[in-house]
Amino acid sequence: MLQKPYAEKKLNSDNGIFYKKLVTKIPDLIFQLSLSPTGDLSSPFLNKAVINYFELSRQDLRNFDLSQRIVADDFQELLSSIQSLDKNTDFWSYEFRAILPTKGLRWFKAVANVERDVYNYISLYGRISDITEEKQRDIELKISEERFQFAMEASANGVWDVDMVTDKVFYSAQSMKMLEMDEQDIVDTHLKWDERIHPDDLEEYQTQIQLHIDNKTPYYENAKRMLTNSGEYKWILSRGKIVERDEKGNPLRIIGTDIDVTKQKENEAAVLKNLQIINEQNSRLLNFAHIVSHNLSSHTGNFKMLLDLIETEDDKETVLEIFEHLKTSSSALNQTIEHLKELVDINTHMVHKKESLDLNLYLNKVLGILSEEISNNKVKIYKQIPKNCNIAFNPSYLESILLNFTTNAIKYSHPDRTPEIYYSMKKEDGKCVLEIKDNGLGIDLEKHGRKLFGMYKTFHKNKNSRGIGLFITKNQIESMGGNIEVESKTNIGTTFKIFFSNEV
Amino acid sequence: MKFNDVFVVDDDKIFHFIIKKLLLNNNINVTPKFFENGLLAIEGIKSKMDRGENPPDLILLDINMPILDGWQFLEEFKILKDKLAKEIIIYIVSSSDNQSDMNKANEYQDEVKDYYLKPMTAEDLRTIFSYPA
Numbered sequence: 357m358l359q360k361p362y363a364e365k366k367l368n369s370d371n372g373i374f375y376k377k378l379v380t381k382i383p384d385l386i387f388q389l390s391l392s393p394t395g396d397l398s399s400p401f402l403n404k405a406v407i408n409y410f411e412l413s414r415q416d417l418r419n420f421d422l423s424q425r426i427v428a429d430d431f432q433e434l435l436s437s438i439q440s441l442d443k444n445t446d447f448w449s450y451e452f453r454a455i456l457p458t459k460g461l462r463w464f465k466a467v468a469n470v471e472r473d474v475y476n477y478i479s480l481y482g483r484i485s486d487i488t489e490e491k492q493r494d495i496e497l498k499i500s501e502e503r504f505q506f507a508m509e510a511s512a513n514g515v516w517d518v519d520m521v522t523d524k525v526f527y528s529a530q531s532m533k534m535l536e537m538d539e540q541d542i543v544d545t546h547l548k549w550d551e552r553i554h555p556d557d558l559e560e561y562q563t564q565i566q567l568h569i570d571n572k573t574p575y576y577e578n579a580k581r582m583l584t585n586s587g588e589y590k591w592i593l594s595r596g597k598i599v600e601r602d603e604k605g606n607p608l609r610i611i612g613t614d615i616d617v618t619k620q621k622e623n624e625a626a627v628l629k630n631l632q633i634i635n636e637q638n639s640r641l642l643n644f645a646h647i648v649s650h651n652l653s654s655h656t657g658n659f660k661m662l663l664d665l666i667e668t669e670d671d672k673e674t675v676l677e678i679f680e681h682l683k684t685s686s687s688a689l690n691q692t693i694e695h696l697k698e699l700v701d702i703n704t705h706m707v708h709k710k711e712s713l714d715l716n717l718y719l720n721k722v723l724g725i726l727s728e729e730i731s732n733n734k735v736k737i738y739k740q741i742p743k744n745c746n747i748a749f750n751p752s753y754l755e756s757i758l759l760n761f762t763t764n765a766i767k768y769s770h771p772d773r774t775p776e777i778y779y780s781m782k783k784e785d786g787k788c789v790l791e792i793k794d795n796g797l798g799i800d801l802e803k804h805g806r807k808l809f810g811m812y813k814t815f816h817k818n819k820n821s822r823g824i825g826l827f828i829t830k831n832q833i834e835s836m837g838g839n840i841e842v843e844s845k846t847n848i849g850t851t852f853k854i855f856f857s858n859e860v
Numbered sequence: 861m862k863f864n865d866v867f868v869v870d871d872d873k874i875f876h877f878i879i880k881k882l883l884l885n886n887n888i889n890v891t892p893k894f895f896e897n898g899l900l901a902i903e904g905i906k907s908k909m910d911r912g913e914n915p916p917d918l919i920l921l922d923i924n925m926p927i928l929d930g931w932q933f934l935e936e937f938k939i940l941k942d943k944l945a946k947e948i949i950i951y952i953v954s955s956s957d958n959q960s961d962m963n964k965a966n967e968y969q970d971e972v973k974d975y976y977l978k979p980m981t982a983e984d985l986r987t988i989f990s991y992p993a
Binding site: 656677 | 872877881
């Protein structure tokens with residue numbers, strides 16, 4: 357090992373040799389370039405490294421100039437970059453590509469000091485290094501970033517990145533766009549974002565996040581409604597993963613994506629709604645098939661049995677009696693078929709257009725039709741229906757429904773008291789509800805509830821009961837998209853609630 | 861033993877007539893009592909009990925009836941059953957070939973002997989009345 361003073365002395369004395377060695381042995385390419393005022397570039401000095409750098413043979417070396425290796429475009433630009441150097445600048449740097457016989461395309465960077473002489477020659481003293489690997493890394497990073505950026509833009513997915521220590525969140529422009537805010541990346545607090553979550557979805561969202569924080573789920577996934585700037589909610593599906601935890605396992609950073617799934621959610625809801633309609637139609641169809649089979653077969657059964665009897669009957673009077681029964685059965689069958697036809701008409705409701713109807717107008721019309729029965733039975737009528745209360749319904753159905761409920765209330769009034777009927781209109785869950793309440797006999801719903809709206813079901817010892825009215829009424833209401841509910845207590849009275857659909 | 865006291869519970873008066881004729885034509889010497897709904901039939905059984913009489917031997921029961929239908933009759937009957945002096949044989953006679961009604965009849969195995977589909981034939985009636993010959 358050299359003593360320090362000796363080394364310094366040696367350096368000083370062998371100055372020339374030292375620099376020569378430095379310049380020739382160093383693996384970097386050391387150069388002197390010279391540009392003439394006419395734009396000719398020459399290389400008065402290149403160290404030996406040039407052989408390796410540009411893959412030169414001895415032959416190449418003799419007439420070598422840089423333009424032989426440097427990509428033509430880059431060489432032209434290299435020249436102009438030197439030419440356009442400011443008078444006061446003494447530093448030059450330039451990146452260029454060269455095509456080498458075996459290594460192919462390589463990237464190089466030249467840095468140099470600039471000197472100018474009186475003849476306007478520019479001399480550059482410096483070195484060239486191979487920056488291909490660096491450049492490739494840059495390019496790969498750029499490509500990957502671009503790929504990510506384009507993918508995000510094309511898929512309209514947003515990206516977020518939460519620093520769980522500072523609670524700052526990066527939101528990408530797409531995330532912002534989803535919520536109809538300025539389309540640019542921002543950093544915001546987590547809290548401000550959470551305020552936009554629909555209150556009904558907050559709990560599930562917090563649960564899902566916590567499960568992932570507690571490491572119970574491999575990643576976080578949650579669909580929730582979020583308030584947009586226009587005041588409407590959008591369904592946003594977020595997925596994320598904690599990418600960094602401290603030594604105790606506490607999360608430090610979580611990255612994820614946002615997807616607007618409003619369309620899917622709407623489709624999902626539409627499919628569910630359709631399914632519900634189909635199920636309702638199916639059960640109605642099944643019910644109808646049941647009604648048809650039962651009500652028709654009870655009549656045809658009678659025909660069969662009566663005809664069997666008539667075949668073997670000798671007594672004339674008995675034969676006549678059987679004929680009377682056949683006639684009765686025949687007209688009963690006719691009536692049943694009429695009812696079934698009516699039912700089919702109601703259920704093919706496409707035919708029946710809804711109209712906007714003034715409820716007061718129709719109620720007064722029906723009460724007018726029934727005025728005789730009302731006064732004969734001393735019925736008290738109470739109406740609490742706001743003026744201009746319009747509902748979307750079929751006019752003849754509305755009349756038939758009001759007529760049916762009113763006649764039922766009179767027919768099944770309590771013998772010990774003055775019959776009272778209350779008509780009122782309310783709003784429940786945004787739907788118009790017509791309530792018709794009486795103080796009549798009432799129905800034991802525990803016993804009869806399930807059959808109340810069935811065909812040919814009667815519950816009172818009343819000669820005029822046919823058991824068709826409520827059945828038809830229910831079908832008419834349902835065909836208009838509404839539904840019906842009943843509350844009743846024996847000897848107290850009955851309340852029917854008719855829920856109207858808002859859709860016209 | 862022979863069925864002497866028979867209840868027919870059906871709201872169809874034509875069916876009452878048919879049963880009467882079928883019994884007569886097949887030389888089955890029974891005069892059934894007819895009830896137009898389940899409630900009247902229950903009341904009929906109760907009034908027999910009140911008078912200290914034996915319950916009917918046989919009940920032909922329809923399903924679809926006003927006020928109390930066949931099923932509701934069976935529910936009321938279950939309550940009465942244990943207080944009866946003797947067993948009553950019940951057949952359902954209905955025009956319903958609906959599977960759900962058939963299944964429901966199975967839930968009343970302790971009460972219901974069998975399920976006959978209308979139209980009833982002379983053969984059906986002979987089978988019922990030959991039991992337990």
